Amino acid sequence: MMVGSLMRRMVVPWRKKAPLRHRISFTTMTHHSNAFNHSHASQILMSPPLVSLDLPDVWAPNSSHFQLQVPSPAGNFSNEQTAAVINGLMIADEIRSRIASEVRRMQDSIGEVPGLAVVLVGERRDSQTYVRNKIIACEEVGIVSTVTELPDDCTEDELLNAVASFNADPSVHGILVQLPLPQHLDVGKISDVLSLEKDVDGFHPVNIGNLAMRGREPLFISCTPKGCIELLIRSGIEIMGKKAVVIGNSNIVGLPASLLLQRHHATVSVVHAFTKNPEHITREADILITAVGMPNLVRGNWLKPGVVVVDVGTNPIEDASCECGYRLMGDVCFEEAVKVASAITPVPGGVGPMTIAMLLSNTLDAAKQAHSFT
Numbered sequence: 001m002m003v004g005s006l007m008r009r010m011v012v013p014w015r016k017k018a019p020l021r022h023r024i025s026f027t028t029m030t031h032h033s034n035a036f037n038h039s040h041a042s043q044i045l046m047s048p049p050l051v052s053l054d055l056p057d058v059w060a061p062n063s064s065h066f067q068l069q070v071p072s073p074a075g076n077f078s079n080e081q082t083a084a085v086i087n088g089l090m091i092a093d094e095i096r097s098r099i100a101s102e103v104r105r106m107q108d109s110i111g112e113v114p115g116l117a118v119v120l121v122g123e124r125r126d127s128q129t130y131v132r133n134k135i136i137a138c139e140e141v142g143i144v145s146t147v148t149e150l151p152d153d154c155t156e157d158e159l160l161n162a163v164a165s166f167n168a169d170p171s172v173h174g175i176l177v178q179l180p181l182p183q184h185l186d187v188g189k190i191s192d193v194l195s196l197e198k199d200v201d202g203f204h205p206v207n208i209g210n211l212a213m214r215g216r217e218p219l220f221i222s223c224t225p226k227g228c229i230e231l232l233i234r235s236g237i238e239i240m241g242k243k244a245v246v247i248g249n250s251n252i253v254g255l256p257a258s259l260l261l262q263r264h265h266a267t268v269s270v271v272h273a274f275t276k277n278p279e280h281i282t283r284e285a286d287i288l289i290t291a292v293g294m295p296n297l298v299r300g301n302w303l304k305p306g307v308v309v310v311d312v313g314t315n316p317i318e319d320a321s322c323e324c325g326y327r328l329m330g331d332v333c334f335e336e337a338v339k340v341a342s343a344i345t346p347v348p349g350g351v352g353p354m355t356i357a358m359l360l361s362n363t364l365d366a367a368k369q370a371h372s373f374t
Helices: 088-110 125-141 156-167 187-193 205-212 223-234 254-263 278-282 351-371
Strands: 115-121 144-150 174-177 243-247 267-271 287-290 308-311 315-318 326-329
Touching: 088 125, 088 223, 088 351, 115 125, 115 156, 115 351, 125 144, 125 351, 144 156, 156 174, 156 187, 174 351, 205 254, 223 254, 223 308, 223 351, 243 254, 243 278, 254 267, 254 287, 267 278
Parallel strands: 115 144, 115 174, 243 267, 243 287, 287 308
Antiparallel strands: 315 326
């Protein structure tokens, strides 16, 4: 899903200061989940069930966790370091291949295939592109998809009726209402009406609530944050105990991303449009996720050497030299960040393909739950 819109700019009082210089190292995180009964679908992803991550929140006195850590000398880190580029396309292709195999197994075993319904309101060029990409992805893995298109000026009742009809359709296992919607439509009402068991976008209040609560497992996790975490895990980047900063607090990415990072035991800060001196906060991050829709908002001097950067921003910038009339830029100045970070996702080719892969995974899980297929 696009963060931001064509030629839109948000005025935010950001300021810039010089960066701190010290090294961060990462080790691969090991997950202990043998005590849990995994379905065949859960093996498609490396992210474990959230309840398997729950640990007692016991604060021990004199713990080594609270000893002062001395940063490495700035001279040990080169300004010309080139970050590892996290290939979201390659990782997403691997996941989609496993999903396709599982869809075939389901069809061969019980004669059922997952079904995804998409509701598209209006004629936004970016939304049309995203829906088209999702439909193509469904076809490639064997998921049956259908699209209902409504005009920009459709009434709220018309949209609610479209969602209700898919709620009642047993061949539809997942429902996605493409965002953003025209301003006269209430996203909250749509989320309330959409069946919890078909909320493959993970925006239902119950799914968000269960994401926030220890000991609870949401039926579905929002696709983009879920894809971000999967990228980190598959890249061998440890999350537990790390300082994570999320730029942006939207219900689509920022909020669920911060909650998901907390469930993985990161220490999380959220930077938003009213945060003062945001660069002071981002320069403390071991892991930075940004999703605000402002091209090149995050510059190299906002980053701590060795940080892992996950750029969710997908900003279309008009460019007559491109066949489609625009090119995509992230929220992070890639050319500067690549010299400071230890790893970074590109735009395009980073988080975007993972978002679609997570949608396919959630739709498969929804179908399995509906048919009690393991």
